[in-house]
Structure formats: C-alpha cells, structure tokens
Amino acid sequence: MRMRDTSSNRQMIGTLIFILIGPILWALQLTLIYGAQSSLCAFEVGIGANGGNVLAAGTVIGASVLCMALAVAAFVMPGASYRLITGASSPDDQWPFLTSVMRILAGLSLLAMLYAALGAVLLPACAQLR
Amino acid sequence: MTAPVLRSLAGTLCLLALAGCAGEQSAFFPRGAEAERIETLFWVMTIAGSVIFIGVVVATGVAMLGGQRVRRVLAGERFIAGAGIAFPVAALSILLVAGFLVMRAGAAGEDAEGGLRIAVSGERWWWRVTYLGEDGTQIESANELHLPVGEPVTLELTTADVIHSFWAPQLAGKLDMIPGRINRLTLTATEPGVSRGQCAEYCGGAHAFMSFQVVAQPPEDFADWMANEAADAPAPQGESEARGAELFRQAGCGACHTVRGAGANGRIGPDLTHVGSRRSLAAATLPNDAEAFARWITDNQHIKPENQMPPYTIFDEAELEDLSNYLESLK
C-alpha cells in the first residue's frame, strides 16, 4: 500500500508545489529578467548605441531559456518531478487531475515566459523610447 | 492606411456625442507623430475588441437559446480550449508584437540629436517652461509651449514639488514628472495649430486647474516668436501703464515674478516678461485680458483655490486697472 498524506507534511505541501511548478518558474524568470535588466540599465553597465544593451538583452534571453527549459522538463516528466518534490510515489486516484492541472499551468507559464522574453528581441534594452 | 477613414469616424462619433466638441485636448484628433500612431493602434484594438465582444455575446446567446445541436458543440472542453485558449493566444500574440513595434517607432524621434530642447517643470499648479539654447541660453516662459512643426522636440520633464504628469493628448501620450528624475519626451507636431494639455497625475489642491497650451507653428513663425520671447519686456507706454509698472514694483510683485528688463527677478511664480502675449492666464484657467488680470490679482484664491499666490485686495479700482493694463502690455 502506498503512503498516504495523512502522515506526511512533505507530501501535503509538496503536492501543492508540484501543481505550481510552471507559475513558480515564471515568477523566477520575471524576477531574474526584470532585476538584471533594470539594474544593468540603472548603473549604465554595458549600454551601447541608442539605449541598446547586449549584456542586458543576453541576460534576459538566457534566463528565459533556462526557466522555459525547466518548465518543459516538468511538462514532459510529471512523475519524476512529483517524486523529486514530494519524495513519494504519485497518488493514483488524483493523478490525472494533478498532472493535467500541472501541465496546463506549465503551458500557460511557458507562453507567459515567451511573451516576456519577446521584448528583449524586439526592443533596445535600456531606452525610454518616449 | 485606414487612419483617415477612422479619424473621420472618430470625428463623427465625437460630434455626435460631444455636441460642439472642442477637441483641443482630445486624443481623437492627433496632431503629433506619436499621438497619430497611438490613435491608429486604438482603432485597430477597438474594432478587434468589438468583434470579440460581439462574439462572446452571440456565444452566450446561443448557449442560452440555441438548438440542441449547436449547444452541444459549445458544451465541451474542446470549445473552451479553442475559444478560451487558442484564439486569445493568437490574438494577444499579434497585439503584443504590434504594441512592441509601435514602441520601437518611438525610438526614431529620440535619436534625433541636436533638436530643440525645452525644460518643463511641474509646479503646484502651473508649468515652468524653459527653452534651452544650444549655446546654453535659457529663455523662461510659463504655461504655454511653442513648437516648430515637423521637428522633433525633446522635453526634459522635472518637478519642483510633487509628482505631475505632462499630457498633451493631441501630440503624444503622457509622461510623469518625478522628484529627483529627468524624464525625456520627444514630440513632433505634424500640423500647425493650438492644442491643450493638462496635468494627468493627481497633484493635490488645484490639480483640476493645471493646464497649458501647445502652439505648433511653422518653423519661421516659431523663430519669430522665439526672438520676441528672448527679448526683454517692452517698456510701459502711456501713463496708466507707467503707474501700473510702479505699482508692480512697489507692491513687491517682483519677489515672486520675473519681468526681464524691469528689475523684477523673482523665481517663485511664473515668468511674466511676455505674459501679455500668452493665450491664457493661470495655467489655462482664465482668458488673457485686462479684466482677467484684475480678477486674478484680487480673487485668485476663489478662481483657483489653494494656489500659491496670496490674494491682493490692497489695490483700489484705479490701481487695479493700471496694474492690469501694464501686465497686459507685456507682449
């Protein structure tokens, strides 16, 4: 018989975190790209012509790719992710619900991350553009 | 582009709804490059949004009233995935990229080096406008902005006190004026004419009366205007004006106001050197005539409550008339 969550806090809280993998990665990406870009621009590190900043743009794209890759991994391997986080085997009766929620959320988060990274491709990193 | 068509549509709509639409402060009648781009974007979004909205209403109607077969189509997760995920993703992606591209278009003006620079400082509750010459000269004026048509002009926006926001809807979107920062806004007027702007960030007290006018002129007219603005104030002509000038000096007006060439060099209130030539008084609150000057001097706290000028009720009628005549003569 598998472990029940009645005796394991890690399983209770871990399951909730498992669902939220996608959004958590999105939050991480936003923190990284906004923090890096605004600090680099505030201190005028690496600013080029017309407010461009290769360093900032590069950081934004790099961080985005990293976070998106992790989200894709979770999307593809829900079972492994679940075990990693909760330390327990996947609960069979709710598993379809949990994985589908996790996957759709990860998908939406991937989209949000893509949107956020898009600006760095199209716009100079430090210009006010006003 | 469909912009002209849309604009006439906007005009009709405005006329319909606004009955005698002044439009001087309306984003529906753009007269600047940035405002024009935004207006186009607005109509694209509005039309697309209307279509989507009608779609939702129709879908709801069908879900409520439609026949069994249609309703069954709407009743599945597949419908949700299509209408609620796939379609929005497509529409929003296009819109987002379009928004980015409009933003990038703003870079064109910003890159223009060596254009006219004007420092605009928000004060409670008026605008200090300083034309910055390339040679370091500074010509100060207030509550009115003159622009040469067709040339990108850089505004350096600052504030003397709280946060204000510079907004001339016919020319461009707004940009805030924040303590400790200089925000730069590039404007390009596309046609001559007068438009109106207003502070868009609530700044306490008389926020509602913090307006200004923008006069876009052909470059040669602008140069003429600039030459006059740079000159000292004209000397008073006639007895009444001379008495007014003396009253101005005696009553201490110069402690707050500057009249170049007349010994008044206060930096607290608006520069009055050429106040008579402006289109309005008190940050576009009153018309510019002798009567309005007189009203303003005595009753400014009722016309524009909490403004920083003390009420001057110490003058009798004759004195007030002299003083107003003098001020009006400062062309």
Added chain:
Amino acid sequence: MSTQPDNLPLPNKGPRPEHELEDLKRVWATPKGFRIVTAVNNTVVGTLYIGIAFLFFVLAGILALVMRTQLAVGDNAFVGQDLYNQLFTVHGTTMMFLFAVPAVEALGVMLLPQMLAARDLPFPRLSAFAIWAYIIGGLVFFSTIFYDLAPKGGWFMYPPLTLTEYSPGDNADFWLLGIGFIEISAIAGAIEIVVGVLRTRPPGMTLARMPIFAWAMLIFAAMIIFAFPAVILATMLLEIERAFGWPFFTAELGGDAVLWQHLFWFFGHPEVYIIFLPAAGLVSMMIPTMAQTPLVGYRLIVVALIATGFFSFGLWVHHMFTTGIPALSLTFFSAASMAVAIPSGIQVFSWIATIAAGRERLRLTVPSLFILGFLFIFTLGGLTGVMVAIVPFDLQAHDSYFVVAHFHYVLVGGMVFPLFATFYYWAPLVSSRMLSERLGKWAFWLMFIGFNVAFFPMHITGLAGMPRRVWTYPSNMGWDVLNTISTVGAFTIAAGVLVFIIDLFRNFRFGNGPENPWNAGTLEFLPNDVYSTRSIPRVTSRDPLWDRPSLSREVEEGLHYLPGAPTGGRETIVTSAVEAEPQYVIQMPGPSWTHLAAAAFTAAFFLLLTIKQVTIALTCGVLAIAACLVWTWQLDKPSQGEVDIGGGIKLPTYMTGPLSHSWWAMVVLMLVAASLYVSYFFSYLYLWTVSPEVWAPAGSPAPPSLLYPLGSAAMFVGGSALILWAGRRLPEEGRSWSATPLLLVAAAILIVGAIGLEVLGHIGTGLDPKASSYGAMVYMAAFLTGQAAFATVILCLFAVARQVTGQLDRRRRVTFDNAALFFYYTSAQGLFGLVLIHGFPRLIG
C-alpha cells in the same frame, strides 16, 4: 481508490441517541440578547461582516453620487475643491479596502464552512476579532469625511504629495489607519481561510473534488499572504517618514517616490484579482445550478484561477507605464498582462460551455440575470484591460477617464454583479424567506442599464482628454454632455441598489430558509442549523447532492461522521490537505468577550495614535495585548482522548507538530512576515540603485566593526539553541517543573540583546536615520526584526506562564511549539538582516 463506493455502509447507524442533537444545539448555541456580540459562529459573524461591507458599499456609493452631481456639468461649484478631493479619496479607499476585500472575505467566512460541511472555521475567534477590528476602524475612517479630516491624496496616496510637507494635518494619517485595519483583518482572515480550505474539508473531498469557490478562496488567501505585506511595509515607511522624518520617499535625501508606487502596486494589482477571483468562484458555483449540470471545464477553471493568481503578481508595473522606466522593463509587464488575459478567457468560455451543456435552458432567475450582466460587463472590462496593457495606448489612456471606465467595468462587473447574484442565490442560508424575484429583476435592470449609461461614455470622455480626479472642468471642452449622461447613469444604479435595499427590508428575516430551493449540487445546501450540518458527510463526487440524492436525509439523521459532540465542546474534523482523510478532531473555542475587547482596544490604539494621544494610545495597546493573552489563555485545551466519529474511525482530539492546524497557521503567518521582509529587501536594493551616492561606505558612515554583527548573530543563534534545548526539557505530563521556563526567558533576553546590539552599533558610527535613505533603511531592518522579536518575547513569556501554571508539558505543547517556530523565524530574519546590512556596503565598498 481511497473513496468509498456508494454501496458501502454508512459510517454511523441510526437512529441516533437523542442527546446527540441536544448536545450539538447546546454547544453551538448562539448567545442571546446583547451577548450576541460575543458570538463567533461563522454564520453570525459572517452575516455581520457582509452587512457592514454592504453598508460601506452604500456609503461610498453615496459619495460617488455627490461627485457625479458635481461633474454633471462643467464649471460647477456644487462641492468645492477641497471636499471633492476628499470625496474621491474616501470613495476609492472605502470601495477597495472597506467594501471589496472585506465583502469577499466575508463570503469566505460565511460560505466556506457550509460548502465544506465543517462546523466552523478552525480559528473562530480570530475571524470574529478581524471583523470587529474592521468594523470599528472602518467606521471611524469613513466618518472623517464629515469633519474635514478625510485624506485627500487619492486612494493610492502617492508620496511626495502625502508627505507632511504637502499634506500637513492628520488627514493622511487617517488613511494609513484605515488601511492598517484592513491589513490586520485581511491577513487574519487569510490565515483562517488557507487552513480552513486545506484542512477542514469533509472526508473524501480531495483536491479534485473541491468546490470551485473553495479553490478561489484558497488562491485569494494565498494572494493576500504575498500581496498585503508589500502595502503593509509601504504604509509603515510612509507613516515613519511622516512622523519621524526618515527619508524613504524624499528624493533630495536619497529616497524615491517611485518606491512607493512599486510597493503599492505590487499589492494593488493583485488586489484587483483578490477581489475578482472569489467572485468568479461564486459564478462558477451558481451557473451549474442554474443550468442544472456539472461545471464544464472544472480542471481548466482551477488552472485559470491559479494562473490568474500567479500572473497578477507580474503586472504591477502596468500602473506605472508613464513613470519613464526603460521600455524593455515595461514590456515584461505588458507581456504578463497579456498572459493574465488568457485565464479570464478560459473562465468566460467555460461558463458559456456550462450554460450550453445545461439539461434544460438556463433558468432566468435573478442570480442568472446578475451573472449574465457580469459576463457582459466583465468581458468589456477585460477587453479594455487588454487595450491599456499595450504600452503605447496606455500612455494616452492612463489616469484619464478611460481608465476610470475600465476599472469600474472590471470591478463592478467582476465583483459587484456576482455579489448581488450571491445575495439572491445564498440568501436562504441566513434568511428564512427568499428575496423577491420581482424586485430583484427591477434591481438588476436598473443597475445594469444604469451602469452602462454611467460608465460606457467615460471611455470616450477619457480619450477626449479628461483626466481623472479633477473636481471640475471648463465647459467648453466638449465633455459636458458625456458627463451629464454618466451622472444620469450613476443615479440609475443608485435606484437599483435602493430597490435591493427595499427588497431586503421586505423579505430578509434571520433564520434558515427553504432547503435547497435552487436544487444545487453542493454541500452548503444540506440541512443546516447553528452547528452547521448534523453529521459530516463522506464526499465521493463534486456535486454530492446531485450524485447521492439520499445524502441530505442521511446527514440530517446523523448517519455520517461526527453526529454529536463527543468532547462536550465545539469541534470539527481535520483532514489531510490533498486526500482529505480524517486526521484528528479539533477543539474550538466558543463565544467570548476577549477577542471583542482585543479588537476594541486595537482600534482605540491606532485611532488615538492618529490623533497623537500617545499615552492613552499606549495604554490601549497594552490592554489589547492583554486581551489577546486572556483570549489565547483559554485555548489549547488538553486532549480528551480518542473519539469515535463513526465508520470505525477513532481520532485523537489533540495534535502537535507539523500535522496540526496550529502549525500550519503559524507557517502561514511566517510566510506573511517573510513576504514583508522580502519587500523590505527589495526596497533596500531598489533605493540603492536609485541613489547609490548616499550608500555606505562612500556616502554615509561605514557600518560598525564586524564584532557587532557577529555578536548579534551569536545571540540569535544562541537563543535558538536555547529554545531547541528548552523543547527537550519540557516536563512529563502532570508535572510542571523543568528548566524550560528559565531557558525561554534566557532566549527572550538574547533576542532582545541581539537587536539592541545591532542598533547600538549603528548609533556608534553616527549614522542618522533622518540624514539619508540609507540610514533610514539600516534602522528599518532592525525595526522590522525588532517588531518580530517583540511578538517572540511575548510568545516566550506566555509559554513560561503556561508551564508555571501546569498547562504546558511534553504532550500538551502547542503553545511552546508556536513560540519556538516564531523564534526560529525571527532569528533567521535577523541573521539575514545582519548579512544584508553589514555585508552589502562592504561588498560594494
């Protein structure tokens, strides 16, 4: 499968002994007469909560009517400039803080236990305390409009306008006070709701079977936990700058006005969704009933709620598009604003799909009308929301009447219309009569038409150039006709609300209404009494009342779990968070004066502080703490042994450690404190990027010698070690003496010492908190940890008193565990602060 097939025998056998029902009635009885104010039962305080929130809605609405009258024509002088500026500030503040958030929280307090068939929320007195604090504070705040003391900085109170220099007088302080109350009450409610939803579900109600409203409230509460601390910090900083001149927002001394905007909107944007999500949850509950079919796309809606909750934290800067930050930063938030639109789309189409899936055509009852009105208005508001999320367009629309139109579409459409649907739909839970369908239809049409007449023209007014928050406008600008139309609309809405109030007076009577009048499928329509449901059902599907028609009768006959009151007091079943398996029976407190006194004294403390009556204020503060201590002294009842809840399940009546509800609540509280500290950390780094020139070591006195932080750190660590040791030395049951009290006292002294040493070190370097934002930030770190330490010391001393009186031992140790947890947290925060304050200047220097 963990669930029990339908043919399994019921947990308990009938008929039940008669005393069970009598016990329940006696234990859960609502106090009579004037003692009703001591009640803690969720239906009683929940109704009060909603009633007061609705009162604020009406009051703030009246202010709106005054404003609309003033704006009806140009150059009007119906109300003056100063009063108008107060009016819109109080209107906005009241609607957001005193109506919207409390109203949805109130619905949570009232409906959640019924939907979860729990007897009550896990911390009944806490919610009652929050409600009373909110009522007293809210009424005082609102009344300031009558004596010219109301704030006039707009509901988001941007400095520097709200600093003493530009807002002298107590007006702005009253805003900070009003917000202080809603912060306390919202966070108390959030803790309650998180623990309630996760741990007091009925057996078998797994995550996948939770009612959508419970999901919505869970996310709502989680959002409060992460969003409110930002505004708490912001209000603290603003009040400290106003009172003591520490320059957090003054540019000349290295502060920055935009810091306020970041902190405020980091709270303020999620706030909008904090208001909207529960309302959307309610809609997802009502539509299936009206269509008589299970919700289509349940899982998608859960996803949509979670995604909205998350993404809403990533778009605060879209309120700041015009502040002049680099374009690329803006695109991140524009992008998140696009992303957040998708979940809303999912929900809208799920509702349409559910309507289409109905077994019959959608019943056009009053709730249905309000929901359709909501769909119409909210969709429009959402579309304009997408428009203003596009940066260039926002530059025109921002702070104009277009935005006024937009957010009223979103908030009134997204929250007020569902709320009215709720009033009609769930009225039978608290009223013995249903509300009138006829009057309800009048109310709806007046409100719906009035709303669109009032707010649709504002889109045009705004783009025609009218900025928001102007008390009058020149009548030659072409705005008059549009404004007159809006004013007519506003009065039409008021007429609709008036019809609703008449309906309330005619038909609302306290009591239990008809059983399941709409034929709904969820548990709140089980037969109800003061004790909630007679027995707690085992749930095997999402719409249990539809899927098991006999459930109501079984529950009423006490054939499900916990049909009586075996411990002789108030109790409910605690289940596990994911699988909802019964874990233990929680003993809950009943009516009391203590939380009421605590609320009154807390209110008096803040109020008197606002009008600078420091001595009496501090006395009230002490009394408030005393009342809290008396209140908590009555909790932590000893174990009553194991009780049989039926179905052969015997549950303990006392739980310690990570599985207890108390541990979960403490962890949630720690999350709140940690969010606050993260906001502080952000502010520190942010101000550094804005004004590196005032930062040590170049611009200010260098931090003191490393001996100071090391000493401090040693005391934090040492204190924690003492606490760990104290936990091992807890006495055996029935004995009261051990070394624990001494260790607790020593630890408390160490933690105070740690903070004292830190402050002393900085004073020694001559660092002045008034001289620069750096100095202010350094002392602020100590202040924040000091605040946590103050609570920690009280908790420690409380535990000492419990043990000395023989109420704390190796088994009955929740009081100690809470003190220990918070001690560890405070030490961790203190250590982090030391690293930041002493490390960062050395890193950059």
Added chain:
Amino acid sequence: MDDKVVKVHPLTRLQRLGLAVLLVLAAFLIGGAIFIWSGIYNIAANRDHLTITTWLITILRDQSITGAAQDVDVPDLSDAGLVALGAQHYLTGCADCHGTPGEPNNPVFTSMLPRPPDLTDAARNYPASELYTIVHNGLKYSGMPAWPAPERSDEVWALIAFIEALNAQGPEFYTDMLAGLSRPALSKPGTMPDGIETCTRCHGDDQSGPIDELVPRLSGQSHDYLKRALEEYRAETRASGFMAPIAHGMSDAEIEDLATYYAALGSPETAEPDGGEEFEEGQNIVLHGIPEADVPACVTCHLGANAQFPRLEGQSAAYLMGQLQVWRHGLRDDTGYGAIMAAIARRLTPQQIEAVSTYLASLPAPQPVAEDEP
C-alpha cells in the same frame, strides 16, 4: 421558567420603583416650573444669593474653570517686561472694575454682584492656567468680560504674569511701578490717560525702547503704515486685546496725529548683529527668500520699499516671531495686507521664523525719513 406561577402583583418591584422615580421627577419639574414662573426668587444685586445658590454657583464656576484649564500649557511668566506690559494693560483694561490693588475700590464697583475682587490674592486661589482661562474666556453673569480678541490668546499671558507678580510681591509692587514710570499724567490710577502717553507707556519713544520685547517699536515707522495699523485695530480687522480698547475710541484726527508723531521720531540704538548660523540663514531668507518653498524675499516689500508695509529692522525677535506665528495660525488675514503675509508665513517653518526674526532684530532700527521723500 415555571409558567404555572400565578402573577399576584400587576407590577414587578423594578417597575414599581421606576414609577415612583418618575412621579418624584414629575413633582420636581412641576414645582420648579411654578417656582420660576412665580418670580419669587430675587435676582437683585443688592441682595446676595441664597446660600445654596452661592454654593452651587461657586462649585459650577470652579469646576468649569478647572475643566477648561486642563489643556493649557503655561509659558515662562517670570520675564519682567512681560509683567510690566501686564501692569500697563491692567491699568487700561482692568483697574476700572478691580481697582488699584490693596486700596479701597470705587463704591460704584463695590456695588456689583458679584463684587469684582481685589486681584492681589488671585494667584493664591487659582493656578496660572486657571487664571488664564478666566481672563481669556470671561465669566458668565458676573460682568467679567472675555478677552476682546479671542484669537490673540498669546497676549493674555502678560496679564497673568502681572497677577502672579502682584501676588508674590504685594500691592505696593503695582503702585511703585506706576510711580516709577518716567512719564507724567499717571497720577490718577484707575483712569485712562489721554493722548500720546497712552502709546508711549508701552511703545516707548525716541529715548527708551518698548516696555517689553512683545511690544513693537513704533518710532521711525512710516506714517502710512501706522495710520493703517490703527485703523485696522479700530475696525477690529486686526486683532489685539491690548490695542482694540485703545483704538476703539480714536478719531481720524487722533490717528493722524499719532501716526505723524511716531513717524517723525528717531529710535534709540539697538543691538549689534551677532553673526552665527541662524543669523546667516535669516539674512538669506530676508534678502533672497526660499524659492523652493515659495517664500519670497522679505526685502522686496519691507525694509522701506513701500510705505504701506511696516519696517521690520530693529524690532525685537520675540515680537516678530510672535506676529509670524499669529499669521501662520491664520489669525491675521482679515485685511488685504494681512492676507498676503498670512500666505507667506504659512510656508515658513518655526526654525526659519526664528532665523528671520533674529536677523531682522539685529539690524539698526529705522530713523525717520524726510517728508518729501517717496
């Protein structure tokens, strides 16, 4: 409860008690009404109150005074100038009724009821805060008036200082003080001297400065300003409990005379500038204003630019600070000139007010200008 109990009494005990109370109350009300209407109570001043009435009124009065004095902060009252100023006002405003301390009072006033007390012992019976309350607010039904300019509560303290000094040093203190004044025409205590002496008693002349720092120096001030000031006091648009009673009866001609007299009078020497940080700050504000706080330079209007504006050089710092505080609190904006200064004074911090006053006080006092100059 047991519902078989037969109710014997129609009313419960509590109800009967309530009814009795109501009856007694009604009796009192009716009786009281008859008493009042009958006109039986004598309120003539030649007969004292009934003992019980006196007792009640005394309690009422003292409790009311104590209550009103709760939040009064007493400033330092030991300053000799302040005492002298109070003594002078006593002479003008109080001596009529209260008489010369220590001496028998005029029978007209001793026939008042209540009789105006000799104030020598007043400070023993009431603490300063209560005296302040009495003088500032007056007393109903006693003939004691309120301070004629309620907004100028700052002025009241001079009188309190005097009353305290009187109590401490005995009535001779007052008579000695009057006798010691260098100026004549004060031979008849209890009456108001005419003409210029009324002014010089406090404001001084070209030989001696003002009696106290709180009193402005008038010598060398412009004629126009002096005239305007007196007219404003007379019209009660400028508030002062000291000046209002004096200006009240003045004719235009008297005002003209006084203004001409003082405008032509020279000033005695004043203090030398002391430098220092405060001095610098004040100088800066006076000469350049504080543009970022919208404070214009004082020099533009004052210091002689316009005869309608007062000259501030050489006025005592205490007087200038006091007046700026009065403006700051919005107590002097009824006149056109006052309204201008009120707007400006509100923008000054207390510290800036002090700096400006210190600087101006250190400037040499103005000397009269020749008539023909503008």
